[in-house]
Amino acid sequence: MRKFAAFACGTGAGFAAYYFQKLRDPLQVVHNSWTNSERHISECALWDSNWDFRDPKSLARPMKNDKPQEQNRYNADLEKNTSKYARHIILIRHGEYLDVGETDETHHLTDRGRLQAKYTGKRLHELGIKWDKVIASNMVRAQETAEIILDEIDFDKTKVKSCSYLREGAPIPPQPPVGHWKPEASFFRDGARIEAAFRRYFHRALPDQEKESYTLIVGHGNVIRYFVCRALQFPAEGWLRININHASITWLTISPSGNVSIKYLGDTGFIPAKHLTNRIPREAKNVV
Template identity: 60%
Template sequence: MATLKNLRIISSIVVGTGAGLSAYYYQRLREPENLVQNSLPVYSTPVTEGALWDTNWDFREPKSCVRPVKNDSPQEENRYNNELEKMRVKATRHIVLIRHGQYLDDGKHDKDHHLTELGKLQAKYTGQRLHELGIKWDKIIVSTMTRAQETSEMILKEIEYDPEKVRHCPYLREGAPIAPQPPISHWRPEKFQHFFQDGAR
């Protein structure tokens, strides 16, 4: 009788241990799937195919500008490599990002957020420094927000750039103009926020 009782205890331990190990290894096998699920966005905005990043969006990737290799001959490979080298970009392009100066954060609307005296000084000194660099500006794009407009006005005076050539872009306002791609799990869009549809890049 005691032996039968001991067998039942041992059987229960073995079955319990086996079930626990099975569940553990099953979970480990599913970990990659869980990681993918956890990284998915929590918002319901559908992502269109056009929003996926295309590194050759302007078709200027050197490989797309050169005729492919026709055969394995050394002459053909040399021809391909020479043409590829000619298509590689030699120039350097600089993109300068400038944040607005300090502003008043009392009002509820953008029109109330003017630069403070410190913010005006920050904009002026930024413009002076940019002028010292001697950069030739091909294009200047400014957000339509009040604080950005005021900052740009002071900078433009210092770098002697024609204000008529400045492009004022509403896409540079606060907030995401489109849903982020690739998706991020911690992003929380504002309620009733409308998004633009992103085209191919």
């Protein structure tokens, strides 16, 4: 009887040690909590918490030793570099336009495109957002869209910023490849600029930010689709798999921890169905 009790006790201790070790493994905790599976997680599915290089641990000066004074200094550095509030980035694709003429100056919104922008402006007004920044691509169709939206929302037009980095372009060769479209020179020319725009506007809040902030960016389809892939840490080559309508709303939130979530992706539910478009009109008709 004593031998059996000792065996049971030893076995129980062994199981306890095994499960304690499992609980110490954060990846195993995720498995148990979400999938109850031992299947390996793909590397491309893992989240890089320092994607914007603003993780406090990457900004604080490392500890020289383990003395209390040095630990206090390190903790103070962490606190000084820690974000407190979220950033909301709302991306608007320009309205429908006509691709006529040889320069951007002739690419104006159609009547339908102006109407789409008006619907979007009204929707943003209904959301009751107090905007901290409004930025628009300096291409004509984006500038015209922004101007119409600004007539509907509460923001000082003199504070709107124009940005050439947000101009439309080809960000990266897509996967799967598109056989009829191979603008290698465009990728070489545009890719670095669009990536620079992402790095300029997508990052967690500065530590001194005192409330949640809201940034409105009026831009272009390819750029927005690339931003979404990059922000969510999906393979950037998948940008062409996403389709968004003209004057649509895409809303991304960057939390203080650096985690990113998406609230809207190409939302146009507020625009009547007969006015929905996503491609350049085939015929040069400027009517609704």
